[in-house]
Amino acid sequence: MTQLAPVLDEIDSSLDASVQRLFELLRIKTISTDPAFAGECRKGAEWLVKELKSIGFDASVRDTPGHPMVVAHHAGATSDAPHVLFYGHYDVQPVDPIELWHDDPFAPAIKESDKGAKIITGRGSSDDKGQLMTFVEACRAYKKVHGSLPCRVTIFFEGEEESGSPSLKPFLDANKDELKTDIALVCDTSMYDPQTPSICVSLRGLVGEEVVVKAASRDLHSGYYGGAAANPIRILAKALADIHDENGRVTIPGFYDGVEETPTQMLEAWEKLGKTPEKFLGAIGLGIPSGEKGRSILELTWARPTAEFNGITGGYTGAGFKTVIPAEASAKVSFRLVHKQNPDKIRDAFRAFIRARIPADCTVEFHPHGGSPAIQLPFDSPELTKTRNALAEEWNKPTLLLGGGGSIPVVGDFQTYLGITSLMVGFALDDDRIHSPNEKYNLNSFHKGQRSWARILDALAK
Incomplete structure (x- = not known):
């Protein structure tokens, strides 16, 4: 000194x-x-x-x-x-x-x-x-x-x-x-x-992906084709919904490879900060964590990986109403990575997960938006x-x-x-x-x- x-x-x-x-x-x-x-x-x-x-x-x-x-x-x-x-x-x-x-x-x-x-x-x-x-x-x-x-x-x-x-x-x-x-x-x-x-x-690292599901060659009248033609919004929504289970965990195979448990001393130190879900989420009008059950709000945001949907589009989104089955639908998806998760492997696993849920007469394409460990x-x-x-x-x-x-x-x-x-x-x-x-x-x-x-x-x- x-x-x-x-x-x-x-x-x-x-x-x-x-x-x-x-x-x-x-x-x-x-x-x-x-x-x-x-x-x-x-x-x-x-x-x-x-x-x-x-x-x-x-x-x-x-x-x-x-x-x-x-x-x-x-x-x-x-x-x-x-x-x-x-x-x-x-x-x-x-x-x-x-x-x-x-x-x-x-x-x-x-x-x-x-x-x-x-x-x-x-x-x-x-x-x-x-x-x-x-x-x-x-x-x-x-x-x-x-x-x-x-x-x-x-x-x-x-x-x-x-x-x-x-x-x-x-x-x-x-x-x-x-x-x-x-x-x-x-x-x-x-x-x-x-x-x-x-x-x-x-x-946390990051992987960004835009996924586009294509079905019919043009937008369709839902009264004439509804119930018979594939609807890319429904296909995409179902595939995205499958990414999380009822406990908030990501279901993509291999997603948690390289994810380590947070050291006990870190969890204990964070617990002493008193950051409850109500305090953390209350300012934005929420109060119930949506991530993995059984983990604190700070562990969820500081030390656990995530899969989030940042935007989804398809069909008619203007004023009023239009009864169409769209030709395509798209979504922007981001993954926050922790520890030793490999961005390239996460991207490949996500694409395989989506492809497995696309009907044989439909197609899917992917557009990458950055990736870092x-x-x-x-x-x-x-x-x-x-x-x-x-x-x-x-x-x-x-x-x-x-x-x-x-x-x-x-x-x-x-x-x-x-x-x-x-x-x-x-x-x-x-x-x-x-x-x-x-x-x-x-x-x-x-x-x-x-x-x-x-x-x-x-x-x-x-």
């Missing part, structure tokens, strides 16, 4: 200055999806390079076919110090509808929330400029106090995360030797609540243990290990192209209104986020 204490003191005393630097970045309109803001995106990348160079990083703007990346390197206190890759993104979502903002989205300010907390307002304050600057400011404080960083650090800031990351995979592939480190640190996540530090240790950090990882303890010391509360119901594609890309796992640590909150008008980031998140990263870097170096 002797080496760390003055760094934490420096972070505390420099908070106002760090907020002003964040404000400078927030004023830059780095909207990646709109070509009109390409110049602003480059300006944002150049600003970050300037700041990183000011604290001793070898930093540069890297051009891509789209918006530029920022890559920076800094040596550690010793040549054999652990090497970490820190990832964040400097681009932001569009601000529409602008009329719903209380203030100019690119004029950041410190305000008081309706809950009495001090907040930083503005587009990108939480997603992801405020988050990435917590790490930059932790490095700044460490350098100012000790003249070096405890770990070797590579920083990688992306400029297209909010527009689908079209340049990311080619860039990682072309620069994998430069970017490969011992572990990645990803800040684009959140805390469980304002007082509970969290590490996301798993992310789940991400699972080993629960006994030494880096996880060190980070968990460091966060607990800062927040004076045990660190919660949680699962992510969705996906963070860059985590999978780091694993695929760089061969490294990721520690997902962030300080955003559920009410930060990311992607929405009036985005905010709690000042406490920004402050203690800096202190947390200083502790994490210190812990990883030992």
Whole structure:
């Protein structure tokens, strides 16, 4: 703690200055999806390079076919110090509808929330400029106090995360030797609540499929052909209904291959959070879980695989009524994957399951919509243990290990192209209104986020 204490003191005393630097970045309109803001995106990348160079990083703007990346390197206190890759993104979502903002989205300010907390307002304050600057400011404080960083650090800031990351995979592939480190640190996540530090240790994978069932050569009059001609809506609906049994389990053969049981200590920790089905679903007007029976609401959303129907069409759907038997019907189906489920095998099994339920005089075709495996950090990882303890010391509360119901594609890309796992640590909150008008980031998140990263870097170096 002797080496760390003055760094934490420096972070505390420099908070106002760090907020002003964040404000400078927030004023830059780095909207990646709109070509009109390409110049602003480059300006944002150049600003970050300037700041990183000011604290001793070898930093540069890297051009891509789209918006530029920022890559920076800094040596550690010793040549054999652990090497970490820190990832964040400097681009932001569009601000529409602008009329719903209380203030100019690119004029950041410190305000008081309706809950009495001090907040930083503005587009990108939480997603992801405020988050990435917590790490930059932790490095700044460490350098100012000790003249070096405890770990070797590579920083990688992306400029297209909010527009689908079209340049990311080619860039990682072309620069994998430069970017490969011992572990990645990803800040684009959140805390469980304002007082509970969290590490996301798993992310569900995804398989998307569109299935189209075709029957007659044209739409048919239901009075003339009804009862004799195959109805693709009925065929498709029956096939989809067969995917789940009465207990909510998926019936596709081989679907649960590679699915492991959630460790008991994780289940016990989640149970203590008191997240009942009524509390979780009540806000959306529901109260009864529809997934696998006998599992908690958090296990269902964080650690179990799913099959969901996202859209279904067929026949006449306009105003009024039209008595037809449609020529075709289609559905969009997505699977959330966990642990070691194989996306390709899931896709093949789903297609075989549907084909087996299609009459001989009908046809079916499939259109894939992406696929990625789940991400699972080993629960006994030494880096996880060190980070968990460091966060607990800062927040004076045990660190919660949680699962992510969705996906963070860059985590999978780091694993695929760089061969490294990721520690997902962030300080955003559920009410930060990311992607929405009036985005905010709690000042406490920004402050203690800096202190947390200083502790994490210190812990990883030992």
